[in-house]
Amino acid sequence: MPNLSERFTSTQLAEAITAKRTGMKLSLVDVSEALSISKPTLVKIEKGDTNVQLANLLKVMEYLGLSFSLLSDDATSKEKTEVSDDWY
Amino acid sequence: MPNLSERFTSTQLAEAITAKRTGMKLSLVDVSEALSISKPTLVKIEKGDTNVQLANLLKVMEYLGLSFSLLSDDATSKEKTEVSDDWY
DNA sequence: TTTAAAAGTAAATAATAGTTAACTTATATG
């Protein structure tokens, strides 16, 4: 059973993107051309550089079928809790 | 029971950030000064504008105790699955 | 209602990410 409350670091995110892209047999140029972003920018994203536009990261993730869910450190409990619509 | 496979949109992320900040009784200026980012940038983030630096978003999230987990659309199943270390 | 604090906006400038084009390693594969 996967640990659903695991935080993701930007490095892990970058690794997951590369893994998903290569698993889909897509080259950097395949993806960069499909999304109209440059290869150096895509390389930055896959290196875990956080000095990139959020919009570019989201385009890449959507194209590869990756998405986020959000976790909130809850001060009142020891566990991190999933943020849902009725959370706030 | 929270739905752990729920995708988050950038709008929902923005709303969660504002909710967490106000819940912590912090003003925009409190956060922007603590993180050395400008108030207009923080407002952009809280409006769900994705044309912001990932680094700035992550700083805000970390400060407020929010983090991501990653979901992968798995082509072989109907469910989205959590990305874990042994996923790729 | 007056005041103060916070939220939100705007415009000019500064800072920096993104693009392009070319080049250099790597990694297969015939």
Place this chain on the structure above:
DNA sequence: CATATAAGTTAACTATTATTTACTTTTAAA
């Protein structure tokens, strides 16, 4: 090995985001 494809890098230039400062609007409390 030789060749082709992909990965990764670099530098000059362009495009865009971030900052600063100031202002307007909203909210809430006295």
